[in-house]
Amino acid sequence: MQTTGNQYLVKKINKSIVFDTIRRKNPISRAQISESTNLNKGTVSSLVKELIDDDLVYEIGPGQSSGGRRPVMLLFNHVSGYAIGIDLGVNYILTVLTDLEGNSVEEERTPLQNLSFDSVISALFQSIRAMIDRAPDSPRGIVGIGIGVPGIVDEKGTVLFAPNLGWKNVNLSRMITDEFHLPVIVHNEANAGAKGEHLFGSGKGRENLVYVSVGIGIGTSMIINNALYGGASGFSGEMGHFIIESHGKKCRCGNRGCWELYASERAFLEQAKSLSVPSTDSADLDLDRFIQAANEGNSEVIQLFNQIGEYLGIGLTNIVNTLNPELIIIGNRFAKAEKWIRNPIHRVVESRSLPYHRQPLKIAFSSLGTHSCALGASSFAISNFFSDMKVPVG
Amino acid sequence: MQTTGNQYLVKKINKSIVFDTIRRKNPISRAQISESTNLNKGTVSSLVKELIDDDLVYEIGPGQSSGGRRPVMLLFNHVSGYAIGIDLGVNYILTVLTDLEGNSVEEERTPLQNLSFDSVISALFQSIRAMIDRAPDSPRGIVGIGIGVPGIVDEKGTVLFAPNLGWKNVNLSRMITDEFHLPVIVHNEANAGAKGEHLFGSGKGRENLVYVSVGIGIGTSMIINNALYGGASGFSGEMGHFIIESHGKKCRCGNRGCWELYASERAFLEQAKSLSVPSTDSADLDLDRFIQAANEGNSEVIQLFNQIGEYLGIGLTNIVNTLNPELIIIGNRFAKAEKWIRNPIHRVVESRSLPYHRQPLKIAFSSLGTHSCALGASSFAISNFFSDMKVPVG
DNA sequence: CCATATCGTTTATCCATTGAATAAAGCGAG
DNA sequence: CTCGCTTTATTCAATGGATAAACGATATGG
Numbered sequence: 092m093q094t095t096g097n098q099y100l101v102k103k104i105n106k107s108i109v110f111d112t113i114r115r116k117n118p119i120s121r122a123q124i125s126e127s128t129n130l131n132k133g134t135v136s137s138l139v140k141e142l143i144d145d146d147l148v149y150e151i152g153p154g155q156s157s158g159g160r161r162p163v164m165l166l167f168n169h170v171s172g173y174a175i176g177i178d179l180g181v182n183y184i185l186t187v188l189t190d191l192e193g194n195s196v197e198e199e200r201t202p203l204q205n206l207s208f209d210s211v212i213s214a215l216f217q218s219i220r221a222m223i224d225r226a227p228d229s230p231r232g233i234v235g236i237g238i239g240v241p242g243i244v245d246e247k248g249t250v251l252f253a254p255n256l257g258w259k260n261v262n263l264s265r266m267i268t269d270e271f272h273l274p275v276i277v278h279n280e281a282n283a284g285a286k287g288e289h290l291f292g293s294g295k296g297r298e299n300l301v302y303v304s305v306g307i308g309i310g311t312s313m314i315i316n317n318a319l320y321g322g323a324s325g326f327s328g329e330m331g332h333f334i335i336e337s338h339g340k341k342c343r344c345g346n347r348g349c350w351e352l353y354a355s356e357r358a359f360l361e362q363a364k365s366l367s368v369p370s371t372d373s374a375d376l377d378l379d380r381f382i383q384a385a386n387e388g389n390s391e392v393i394q395l396f397n398q399i400g401e402y403l404g405i406g407l408t409n410i411v412n413t414l415n416p417e418l419i420i421i422g423n424r425f426a427k428a429e430k431w432i433r434n435p436i437h438r439v440v441e442s443r444s445l446p447y448h449r450q451p452l453k454i455a456f457s458s459l460g461t462h463s464c465a466l467g468a469s470s471f472a473i474s475n476f477f478s479d480m481k482v483p484v485g
Numbered sequence: 486m487q488t489t490g491n492q493y494l495v496k497k498i499n500k501s502i503v504f505d506t507i508r509r510k511n512p513i514s515r516a517q518i519s520e521s522t523n524l525n526k527g528t529v530s531s532l533v534k535e536l537i538d539d540d541l542v543y544e545i546g547p548g549q550s551s552g553g554r555r556p557v558m559l560l561f562n563h564v565s566g567y568a569i570g571i572d573l574g575v576n577y578i579l580t581v582l583t584d585l586e587g588n589s590v591e592e593e594r595t596p597l598q599n600l601s602f603d604s605v606i607s608a609l610f611q612s613i614r615a616m617i618d619r620a621p622d623s624p625r626g627i628v629g630i631g632i633g634v635p636g637i638v639d640e641k642g643t644v645l646f647a648p649n650l651g652w653k654n655v656n657l658s659r660m661i662t663d664e665f666h667l668p669v670i671v672h673n674e675a676n677a678g679a680k681g682e683h684l685f686g687s688g689k690g691r692e693n694l695v696y697v698s699v700g701i702g703i704g705t706s707m708i709i710n711n712a713l714y715g716g717a718s719g720f721s722g723e724m725g726h727f728i729i730e731s732h733g734k735k736c737r738c739g740n741r742g743c744w745e746l747y748a749s750e751r752a753f754l755e756q757a758k759s760l761s762v763p764s765t766d767s768a769d770l771d772l773d774r775f776i777q778a779a780n781e782g783n784s785e786v787i788q789l790f791n792q793i794g795e796y797l798g799i800g801l802t803n804i805v806n807t808l809n810p811e812l813i814i815i816g817n818r819f820a821k822a823e824k825w826i827r828n829p830i831h832r833v834v835e836s837r838s839l840p841y842h843r844q845p846l847k848i849a850f851s852s853l854g855t856h857s858c859a860l861g862a863s864s865f866a867i868s869n870f871f872s873d874m875k876v877p878v879g
Numbered sequence: 880c881c882a883t884a885t886c887g888t889t890t891a892t893c894c895a896t897t898g899a900a901t902a903a904a905g906c907g908a909g
Numbered sequence: 910c911t912c913g914c915t916t917t918a919t920t921c922a923a924t925g926g927a928t929a930a931a932c933g934a935t936a937t938g939g
Contacts, residue, residue: 098895120887135887136888136889157884158883
């Protein structure tokens with residue numbers, strides 16, 4: 092059933108406009124809000140009053156006069172509640188607690204030894220519990236939980252297929268809601284990372300971007316007109332399974348010549364095995380070890396990074412030619428190798444992309460490091476909270 | 486500046502809901518509209534009165550009683566105006582005149598001998614003029630012109646780049662508005678074709694689909710949640726320049742191994758040259774000639790169709806794995822070869838796509854033949870007209 | 880100190896939706 | 910044929926939110 096127009100809808104729209112204006116232009120006076128939104132001064136006053144009653148906004152005191160009565164400045168009350176953001180990795184869980192502006196106030200990284208379903212879920216619950224316990228007191232408490240998962244997720248928060256976790260049809264959203272009685276938003280890991288970089292990282296202020304998450308596999312996600320394209324699962328899923336060599340190697344997906352066979356962390360590590368690089372005890376740190384070796388001048392390793400970078404460039408060219416993005420952000424673990432893959436990527440994309448597209452493109456690396464996903468996930472919980480909140484139920 | 490909520494917005498929303506309901510459920514009574522939209526009966530009455538004054542709706546007379554007063558049935562007045570839709574091909578112009586439901590009432594195909602810019606424009610103007618002259622009398626006359634162009638188009642209707650026409654930065658929209666003083670919508674040819682198939686063809690009733698236009702080159706476009714994804718230019722542009730062989734043939738785009746080098750009409754014709762098939766006088770009918778040869782059992786030609794079909798399948802697999810569509814429609818000229826390419830396409834996609842995706846996918850061929858683009862273009866003009874119309878200016 | 884400008888609130892007015900009442904039209908049982 | 914019941918469509922007062930204008934409070938600057 093569609094939503095019909097009536098006065099409540101009008102109020103909801105305007106309250107939301109006023110609130111968003113305060114969040115964005117913070118600190119701001121009622122008069123300035125009226126000016127910038129074209130809403131009547133009286134309307135703004137009454138809506139601000141409600142937002143103050145809702146604990147979402149507060150008055151900070153008089154501001155600078157511009158030749159008349161001094162304005163009362165308003166601030167977004169970003170600590171009126173907190174959100175939890177989770178990056179559910181293949182062998183780790185990164186949990187953050189953020190305020191309603193997305194600033195991280197607590198965080199915890201849990202390495203996963205035991206990858207069985209039950210123990211992953213139990214570790215997940217434990218880390219959520221820890222964040223809830225550590226959250227500061229606030230009028231609204233924890234407003235929601237956002238999770239980024241390396242797999243395909245539907246609108247209802249069911250993980251349909253996450254090969255690297257070995258999950259299939261896991262109704263993650265419900266499991267967590269049942270336990271914690273909080274709103275839960277589950278998204279694909281690349282979607283969360285894209286949103287994180289868009290709000291807080293290299294993509295800040297951009298309206299459109301493509302985020303390429305290069306980890307064990309390759310995931311992708313797009314922000315179009317400031318919104319995530321394509322829902323929770325979206326189209327992101329599996330751009331790693333682009334064919335780039337139609338008669339190439341066999342992939343576990345059943346196809347041949349998939350991009351991630353040539354350009355992912357796994358592709359790198361498989362070829363790197365045979366190189367003579369001192370091993371460390373920790374199996375996790377494989378990639379770091381090779382980056383260090385490259386930094387120390389190991390030419391074989393540098394050469395391998397170069398090769399992987401070139402293949403990354405080939406897949407990126409597909410994205411450039413197809414989607415014509417203004418910005419591509421490379422994130423997730425392999426972004427750590429920026430120094431060694433940056434040049435080959437640029438070289439290949441420069442030489443292969445359509446001349447018409449080459450102009451506006453920028454290729455950047457994640458500036459949030461490994462936090463993009465968790466911060467993006469928390470932002471999903473926050474926007475979900477606001478979109479509920481803005482409805483004047485009472 | 487954002488649109489704020491006020492009573493005019495409410496009315497615009499509701500009027501639009503009522504009108505859409507009438508268009509979709511035609512014939513329908515006021516009571517049924519109230520029932521299905523949850524709008525108050527009084528509200529519906531007053532909005533219907535306005536729509537009747539606007540010539541958009543009319544009363545057809547009493548309907549079947551269901552045990553009480555007989556309802557007055559309302560009809561969408563689909564001949565209160567007409568729209569022009571144009572498929573601007575590389576060597577032809579197909580123009581249709583449709584009523585406001587998109588039914589074609591007049592059409593004209595103009596072959597282009599002289600491909601110079603001026604003569605193409607002049608032929609275009611002439612065909613528009615012809616449609617205007619042939620349009621039946623109606624309260625609103627011609628409500629707009631929609632054009633599908635084989636190239637990249639921006640929001641303002643400027644053709645940024647159309648290699649096959651040899652156009653660059655042509656403000657087509659303005660040129661036509663200046664001449665005819667009518668609203669003009671210019672879109673990419675694949676977008677128009679996708680919309681055409683979505684409204685009237687193989688994609689009727691679907692919410693999501695990918696349209697692949699296989700002509701000289703390859704264009705693609707997506708409908709997501711009943712809306713065209715990505716605007717006038719959108720992402721459609723150049724999926725034909727997917728890399729499918731990273732060390733393959735050189736493409737005129739500067740890259741190597743692009744999909745359309747292996748799977749387009751041009752790819753077919755280049756290889757078909759060397760086959761021994763009787764030539765006809767008309768150079769245009771090349772493809773038809775080979776289809777006929779295949780139908781007559783020429784095994785070399787059949788083999789070539791088979792090969793092109795397989796490469797089409799490889800690119801389609803990329804689309805399947807990446808976008809996970811429920812429906813792919815293959816359109817434009819090469820769709821005529823359905824009989825010969827259908828099997829290889831299915832075979833390749835079946836064997837190469839991710840098992841998870843394979844389930845819901847259907848691959849169909851255009852059911853509007855070569856009319857998808859022109860009909861879709863006309864539908865753009867119609868929706869543009871309605872979106873203006875629904876604002877209660879008076 | 881006064882003229883002027885700005886800020887925020889208050890008041891009266893406007894307007895679209897709503898629900899209820901009413902009018903109009905039809906069906907069917909006795 | 911009549912009466913009672915339904916359904917359809919219109920009318921009307923009430924509701925609630927936006928708006929414009931007036932107003933009080935507060936600041937600046939000469």
